[in-house]
Amino acid sequence: MGAIATTRQTALAVEEEAQYLTFMLGTEMFAIGILCIKEIIEYGNLTVVPMMPAFVRGVINLRGAVVPVVDLSARFGRPNSAISRRSCVVIIEASSADGLAQDIGLLVDTVSAVLEIPASQIEPPPSFGAKIRADFISGMAKVDGKFVIVLEVDRVLSIDEMSQLAEASPNALEVDAP
Amino acid sequence: MSINLDQAQQTFIVEAREQLQAMEESLLQLETDPGDDDAIGAIFRAAHTIKGSAGLFGLEPIVSFTHIVEDVLDRLRNGSVEVDAGLIAVLLKSSDHMLELINVAANQGGTLPPPALQREVELCQILQEYQAPSPAAAPTPAPETNPSEPGETRLWHISLRFGQDVFRNGMDPLSFLRYLQTLGEIVDIATLTDALPAAEAWDAESCYLGFDIAFRSAASHGAINEVFDFVREDCEIDIVAIDDAAAPQGNTGLVTTSPEPPEENTALVATGELLGDQRKTPRMPAQIATDKQPVTSDSKGKDGTYVRVNADKLDELINLVGELVIASAGASLLARTCHNDPLQEATSSVSGLVEEILDGALRLRMIPIGETFNRFRRVVRDVSQELGKDIDLIISGAETELDKTVVEKIGDPLMHLLRNAMDHGIETAEARLAAGKPAKGHLHLNAYHDSGSIVLEIADDGAGLNRDRILEKAQERGLVPQGASPTDQEIYNLIFEPGFSTAQAVTNLSGRGVGMDVVKRNITLLRGTVDLDSQTGKGTVVRIRLPLTLAIINGFLVGIGQSTYVIPLDMVQECIELSEDDGLASREQGYLDLRGEVLPLVYLRDHFNHEGPPARRQNVVVVRYAELKAGLVVDDLLGEFQTVIKPLGKLFGALRGISGSTILGSGAVALILDVPALLTQIAQAENRFNPTQLQQANAR
The missing domain is CATH 2.30.30.40 (SH3 Domains)
Structure with missing residues (x-):
């Protein structure tokens, strides 16, 4: 059993093709492994949660469950995404340090396609120069001669880190005197 | 079948815990009023029921320990042992130990940790002192002290015909036989299959078997008869002593083994006691029947007609009702936009009903706080003894109901506050007398409803908080800037800050400054608040405000x-x-x-x-x-x-x-x-x- 598992893992890492969802953020293309994605829904009906950092857009009702939506562009320290007709929310199962899974929606500009990218086509992340935090990048995939940034979802959507940011956010502390 | 038995065992564990709770309450009652025969009866019945049902499930450690306790209680009941503080103390400890044994049984397959085993041995020794009939009788009940049946085992013929419904009633015939073995040795057993119907009439859930058992035991007829208490109603049981066949075995292994390992020790006592039991009036079926009657009527009177429901099922229901509320609100909204009057009427009557269902469902979860309060009687008793203070606990508002989850989670914070009040709040008797107060301290636990929330109050008539000392400590720790003049209320609430303690001496109970902040945090997690009021020399009141329900x-x-x-x-x-x-x-x-x-x-x-x-x-x-x-x-x-x-x-x-x-x-x-x-x-x-x-x- 253990042996099978290891062979599987190595196989995955070395040669087997993995599926990735690619999407656009502005003019840049990103990819995330398809295994952590639960569904993709149209953007809409979002409730803004006040006093949260800019990257938390708000919450949506996903069939009775309240799911937070994270603005990926703002998470990378860029301005908030502009909402367009093609804006989508990718629902991702994120895990926190205490092992509890929570669904988080990821607001992206456009969802492109599901691609099979062989591991050999993915290069290790550069230590700098990608304009987003190095630990957010899992690798650089080559698709049609262009580089696509494969995101490290666990880092990007780390609930622990994001809630810490929310705590320290100037937005959260800023209280207008009535 | 095994699943059924598991369920039955779960029920047993739940019930045993309740019995122990009742037993503890009665013990505390007995302590205040040593002549209370009802309390003694209640304690005895609790122990007896636990022993009986534990035997049914083959939970040997519980049976053997409870048996000793039961025996002491029996002696208490017929007046050969007097109620004294020592006895109450050891019985309370015994009930704790029984709870531990039951918890072990609940965890299935677990064993008692060594310190608990050690405690069991100690408890048994103390209990034995009460158990020994008189100083004349040797501590080990030697066979020769019994004139009638001195350790002699007799051969009994037991003829058993189980009723057809025995499985359906949640009983397993095998467990009775297993329990029977604890009283002696099954020499021979014949399974009677003559009642078996033809294959086509066979009902897999019915029991068609009977047993003829040759049983060698030193136990009395009554004791053997008692084994089948739980199935007597629908079974034919015939127990006959075969006197001629009585093999004079004199010293059976059980009676004479030297009591070295704890297991052996308890077993020895158990057997010895059976001898003693026999010496007195053997408990006959009729007597048991009268014994049992009050139990059922008692519990019926107390809890009315209750249905035991799994908490998960209840939560599921409430979740569903919650969704129903949302859905019906959605429907009403749609109906309103349609401008269709009959439709609106229909949806409004639906939402009215849904609201009623919701109220009803939420009420299902509400339980009175009294049970939690009563648990503290024991705590107050133990802690006040430990501290050498005389403290009385007064409980009011016990019938106030609140959400089950809240009740479960509020226990620990309350316990903490109580201990604090007893340790720091209430002074020693001398200090109280010097301050012109009665030597006996009072703790008051109260619960009441107030504007949509429930308020729990813990009031003591102790020395009150030392305002200046708290302020001094707070300034020392930088919680309050020098020169600031916070209100009394603010100062008192400082004791909920992490790591804040003004106690000079750290005691066993409190004073380490860990706790009050945890209390506050736990209460905040329940969406509640806590605040504190104190008057120097008169006492302190802690008020916990909690929401009625969480969902x-x-x-x-x-x-x-x-x-x-x-x-x-x-x-x-x-x-x-x-x-x-x-x-x-x-x-x-x-x-x-x-x-x-x-x-x-x-x-x-x-x-x-x-x-x-x-x-x-x-x-x-x-x-x-x-x-x-x-x-x-x-x-x-x-x-x-x-x-x-x-x-x-x-x-x-x-x-x-x-x-x-x-x-x-x-x-x-x-x-x-x-x-x-x-x-x-x-x-x-x-x-x-x-x-x-x-x-x-x-x-x-």
């Missing part, structure tokens, strides 16, 4: 721009329209003149950084929480709404002023305002502009 609240919907917020209806006092002129004036002042009263205003639109201009006509929702009163300025009032609380998750853990979210009939998510947090947050923010209190606000 659903009645909300008042308000709109700010496109967003909708829910204000818990319990806190809403009234709504006022803010005319344009008034609005401008009060906006400058930051408060409103409410019938001659100053009402501070909170502009939620600004507070929550909503963009866009405010509506021309604004409204003020007057909210009150405890002593705080404020007006929340919003755009629209949208009316009442039954709100199913959905937690926002960890990501929003740091968010203050919003306690959760809910889904509206339209499918949109609305945020629920946490009024107390919101108001304190704003108060703190304002304090920041006040330089003397700047530090204090930051320290918090």
